[in-house]
Amino acid sequence: MGKISPVSAKYIIQANIEIDGIVERPDVIGAIFGQTEGLLGADLELRELQRSGRIGRIDVKTEIKSGKTSGEIIIPSSLDKAETAIIAASTETIQRIGPCNAKVRILNIEDVRISKRNYVIERAKELLHNLNEKFMPDSQELTDKVSESVRMMEVCEYGRDRLPAGPSIDDSEDIIVVEGRADVLNLLKHGIKNAIALNGTSVPETIKELSKKKNLTLFVDGDRGGDLIIKELMGVAEVDYVCKAPDGKEVEEITKKELHKALRGRIAIEQLKLEGVKSINNHQQQIQQPQQSQFQQRIQEKSEKKYVEKSEDFKKLLDDLVGTRGAYILDEHLGILGKVPVTELPSTLSSLKSGMFAVVLDGVITRDLATIAERAKIQYLIGRDSRVTSSRVSVLTQKQLSQ
Numbered sequence: 001m002g003k004i005s006p007v008s009a010k011y012i013i014q015a016n017i018e019i020d021g022i023v024e025r026p027d028v029i030g031a032i033f034g035q036t037e038g039l040l041g042a043d044l045e046l047r048e049l050q051r052s053g054r055i056g057r058i059d060v061k062t063e064i065k066s067g068k069t070s071g072e073i074i075i076p077s078s079l080d081k082a083e084t085a086i087i088a089a090s091t092e093t094i095q096r097i098g099p100c101n102a103k104v105r106i107l108n109i110e111d112v113r114i115s116k117r118n119y120v121i122e123r124a125k126e127l128l129h130n131l132n133e134k135f136m137p138d139s140q141e142l143t144d145k146v147s148e149s150v151r152m153m154e155v156c157e158y159g160r161d162r163l164p165a166g167p168s169i170d171d172s173e174d175i176i177v178v179e180g181r182a183d184v185l186n187l188l189k190h191g192i193k194n195a196i197a198l199n200g201t202s203v204p205e206t207i208k209e210l211s212k213k214k215n216l217t218l219f220v221d222g223d224r225g226g227d228l229i230i231k232e233l234m235g236v237a238e239v240d241y242v243c244k245a246p247d248g249k250e251v252e253e254i255t256k257k258e259l260h261k262a263l264r265g266r267i268a269i270e271q272l273k274l275e276g277v278k279s280i281n282n283h284q285q286q287i288q289q290p291q292q293s294q295f296q297q298r299i300q301e302k303s304e305k306k307y308v309e310k311s312e313d314f315k316k317l318l319d320d321l322v323g324t325r326g327a328y329i330l331d332e333h334l335g336i337l338g339k340v341p342v343t344e345l346p347s348t349l350s351s352l353k354s355g356m357f358a359v360v361l362d363g364v365i366t367r368d369l370a371t372i373a374e375r376a377k378i379q380y381l382i383g384r385d386s387r388v389t390s391s392r393v394s395v396l397t398q399k400q401l402s403q
Contacts, residue, residue: 021100
């Protein structure tokens with residue numbers, strides 16, 4: 001007889017049989033074929049269907065108890081839904097098996113594909129759970145790791161002294177001078193590309209020359225060695241600001257948060273000369289309420305007022321763009337240089353390159369957009385949301401502007 005692989009069967013007919021007497025399994029199978037023969041016509045003849053493989057091997061399980069036989073019949077089918085139902089119904093016409101009265105009742109027609117789909121769903125849940133338990137990184141995490149590796153590969157040698165440095169020394173008006181190559185690498189890791197190392201105990205001529213052309217911030221380790229470097233460099237170069245890593249820590253090992261906190265707490269060289277090197281630590285500990293002269297206080301208040309006014313203007317422009325998927329390109333007076341679709345913004349910024357102060361867009365600020373803005377020396381990026389964790393461009397979101 002032909003057989004259907006369980007894999008190819010689409011339906012399973014499940015029937016119950018009750019027999020008033022004792023019969024064997026072959027008797028039941030013989031009755032199914034014999035008593036349905038000629039009932040449904042040549043196209044649905046059970047023997048021919050099984051020979052062609054459209055009906056599988058009929059399985060019968062019996063149990064004899066108190067002189068009676070009971071059991072179940074299983075019939076696999078690869079016929080369509082209607083034909084399978086007809087074959088199932090035909091088995092209920094069996095009334096006798098051998099000399100005994102019998103009764104067949106169809107219990108169920110199971111759709112094998114539904115069972116397989118249910119298995120796939122449950123198995124997929126299990127696999128997804130196992131996958132999540134292994135902390136598989138998402139695409140953003142992978143992007144961050146690759147970007148970090150690329151940034152750390154960007155360290156180069158600068159000047160005739162071949163000092164370890166980031167790639168933005170020439171492009172930036174402000175540079176950060178650190179003690180060694182490992183310090184430059186740590187700053188690059190956190191997105192700061194305008195750092196250069198002393199690379200020794202004596203001050204290189206390259207640093208002295210840069211101090212005459214750039215705004216120089218000296219960033220040293222939080223130990224006595226850092227204090228000595230500050231004193232030495234102050235004597236031979238034009239230092240503008242000084243800051244230190246937290247006490248007992250080196251610049252190469254501090255975290256991103258510690259790094260930015262130290263840079264925010266930098267102290268002007270004039271104040272340092274008046275108060276001494278130890279004032280740096282006090283100044284950084286009191287970063288939110290620094291000691292200032294009345295003149296410095298007025299400057300800061302004026303700056304803060306200007307920032308608030310800008311924020312209000314940015315918020316109005318952003319509200320104006322909601323739903324347009326457009327972007328405003330602004331000059332330093334917050335005048336609109338032009339409006340472009342967000343999709344064309346990267347190419348527009350790359351082609352203009354200069355004269356731009358800020359960009360307001362009805363969309364999400366991405367890392368790629370921030371990189372392009374840095375190259376174009378744009379100072380502000382304002383958007384509905386942001387995926388940028390660190391950038392030399394000031395990034396503002398709708399939530400921040402609403403606070």
